[in-house]
Amino acid sequence: MTRDSLTHALETAETRCHERGEKLTPVRRRVLELVLEADGPVKAYDLLEALKPGPGSAKPPTVYRALDFLMSAGLVHKVEALNAFVGCTHAHDDGGAELFICSDCGTVEERHGAPDPVHMPDGFVIERSVVEHFGHCANCKH
Amino acid sequence: MTRDSLTHALETAETRCHERGEKLTPVRRRVLELVLEADGPVKAYDLLEALKPGPGSAKPPTVYRALDFLMSAGLVHKVEALNAFVGCTHAHDDGGAELFICSDCGTVEERHGAPDPVHMPDGFVIERSVVEHFGHCANCKH
DNA sequence: TCGCGAAGCGTGATATTATAACATCCTTAC
DNA sequence: GTAAGGATGTTATAATATCACGCTTCGCGA
Numbered sequence: 001m002t003r004d005s006l007t008h009a010l011e012t013a014e015t016r017c018h019e020r021g022e023k024l025t026p027v028r029r030r031v032l033e034l035v036l037e038a039d040g041p042v043k044a045y046d047l048l049e050a051l052k053p054g055p056g057s058a059k060p061p062t063v064y065r066a067l068d069f070l071m072s073a074g075l076v077h078k079v080e081a082l083n084a085f086v087g088c089t090h091a092h093d094d095g096g097a098e099l100f101i102c103s104d105c106g107t108v109e110e111r112h113g114a115p116d117p118v119h120m121p122d123g124f125v126i127e128r129s130v131v132e133h134f135g136h137c138a139n140c141k142h
Numbered sequence: 143m144t145r146d147s148l149t150h151a152l153e154t155a156e157t158r159c160h161e162r163g164e165k166l167t168p169v170r171r172r173v174l175e176l177v178l179e180a181d182g183p184v185k186a187y188d189l190l191e192a193l194k195p196g197p198g199s200a201k202p203p204t205v206y207r208a209l210d211f212l213m214s215a216g217l218v219h220k221v222e223a224l225n226a227f228v229g230c231t232h233a234h235d236d237g238g239a240e241l242f243i244c245s246d247c248g249t250v251e252e253r254h255g256a257p258d259p260v261h262m263p264d265g266f267v268i269e270r271s272v273v274e275h276f277g278h279c280a281n282c283k284h
Numbered sequence: 285t286c287g288c289g290a291a292g293c294g295t296g297a298t299a300t301t302a303t304a305a306c307a308t309c310c311t312t313a314c
Numbered sequence: 315g316t317a318a319g320g321a322t323g324t325t326a327t328a329a330t331a332t333c334a335c336g337c338t339t340c341g342c343g344a
Contacts, residue, residue, distance in 0.1 A: 025321070044301070059324065064302065069321095080222040081272045083301060083330095098259060100266050111261040117240060119253040123280025124242050130223045131259075132272040138265025167292070186330070201295060206331065211292095225301095225330065 001036055001087075009036055009089055013075050020073060027051075031066035032087065035076055040106035041084030079108070080130050086110070098131045104140035143178055143229075151178055151231055155217050162215060169193075173208040174229065177218055182248035183226030221250070222272050228252070240273045246282035 001009070013032055017024040024032070034050050035042050044063050051058040067085055070076035076085050077097055086108045088097070100109040115131065143151070155174055159166040166174070176192050177184050186205050193200040209227055212218035218227050219239055228250045230239070242251040257273065 023321085027322075057323070060302065061304090061324085062322070065322080080274075098261070100259070100263050100268075102266075103269065109263045109266070111259070111263075113260065115257040115260045117242070117253070117275060118255065118257045119240070120275075121242050121251045121253075121279065123283060124244075124251070124275070124277055125283055126242075126275045126277040127245065128276045130272060130274040130276075132222070133259060133262075133266070133268045134270045134272075135266055135268040137263065141265060141267055165292085169293075199294065202331065203295085203333085204293070207293075 001039075005089075006033065006036055009087070012089075013073075016075065017073060022069075022073065027062060028066045028069055031063060032070055032075055035070070035085055036087035036089075038087075041079045041082050041086050041101070041108060043084050047085075077110070079132060081132050081134070096129050096131070098133070100133045100135070100137070102137035102140055103134055104136055107137060109137070143181075147231075148175065148178055151229070154231075155215075158217065159215060164211075164215065169204060170208045170211055173205060174212055174217055177212070177227055178229040178231075180229075183221045183224050183228050183243070183250060185226050189227075219252070221274060223274050223276070238271050238273075240275070242275045242277070242279070244279035244282055245276050246278055249279060251279070 010029065010033060013029075014024050030051065031047055034047050044060070044067065047063050047067075048058055048060060051063065067076060067078075071078060071085075075088055077088050077099065078085050079099060079101065082101070086099070088110060090097075090110065090112050096113050098111040098113065098115060100111070102108075117126070120126075152171065152175060155171075156166050172193065173189055176189050186202070186209065189209075190200055190202060190205050193205065209218060209220075213220060213227075217230055219230050219241065220227050221241060221243065224243070228241070230252060232239075232252065232254050238255050240253040240255065240257065242253070244250075259268070262268075
């Protein structure tokens with residue numbers, strides 16, 4: 001992610017939070033920045049390390065709280081199968097995103113909206129879908 | 143799961159392992175049994191507890207190794223978003239299964255085969271898909 | 285039969301991921 | 315001003331998962 005698009009993404013995020021009546025505080029903003037800067041999924045404890053260069057502050061709850069907030073705002077997604085997090089540049093309030101994760105280079109492509117279930121049980125009502133495809137991207141294909 | 147269908151599932155599992163040139167050892171069999179008996183996703187450490195009534199044995203690696211084996215044999219699936227495991231009564235070698243998890247009663251319905259991605263990135267080749275739908279089943283709908 | 289190698293498992297330690305519980309500070313509404 | 319709520323700091327611990335090593339067992343070819 002380029003410097004420019006990072007700046008832009010942060011501005012968008014700021015706006016988004018305002019619209020929701022919430023605040024993108026410095027900690028939250030910093031965490032979002034770190035997630036967006038990464039070129040792939042980021043682990044919570046790596047974020048923790050990255051936050052630490054100020055002494056004292058930055059314990060696990062700091063990071064997890066920020067991540068929870070960012071997820072609820074749709075600015076970050078959790079990759080459940082990796083216990084890791086990716087930044088989200090599309091704005092979307094609904095729960096669904098489809099992730100394509102390259103096992104070679106680690107990059108993640110996000111597509112908005114989960115695919116329709118093929119064989120949904122009768123009467124089932126979906127609230128939230130986790131859809132993660134692992135494989136090889138065009139660059140890494142072999 | 144009824145007693146009969148449990149027995150039957152274990153027999154099927156046995157056969158399946160044989161076909162693959164692998165062994166359903168007592169530990170593996172016991173873990174599978176525990177997973178199948180449960181009416182919903184089971185946590186690894188709950189299995190550990192359940193295995194313990196023999197003194198000494200049953201440390202985490204025991205359970206995780208058994209689960210890894212059972213997953214590779216397609217007999218158990220991991221629910222990534224819950225860090226939990228469900229038994230699989232369909233036989234299937236491919237990686238894909240679609241899970242419908244009721245957030246109220248905890249039951250899991252499995253459907254064979256992942257849905258086609260809606261907007262796959264150009265050139266991406268999928269190896270394994272994680273598809274988990276959370277919501278409310280017909281019984282718990284409100 | 286013997287010895288070898290691979291698979292399975294036991295065991296202790298530890299790594300990794302996540303949350304609980306409570307204290308403090310700051311803003312905002314009244 | 316002050317009380318209430320939100321955000322954060324801080325300590326501790328819970329929950330999930332793996333590493334590393336050694337022992338046993340089993341199948342197999344010499």
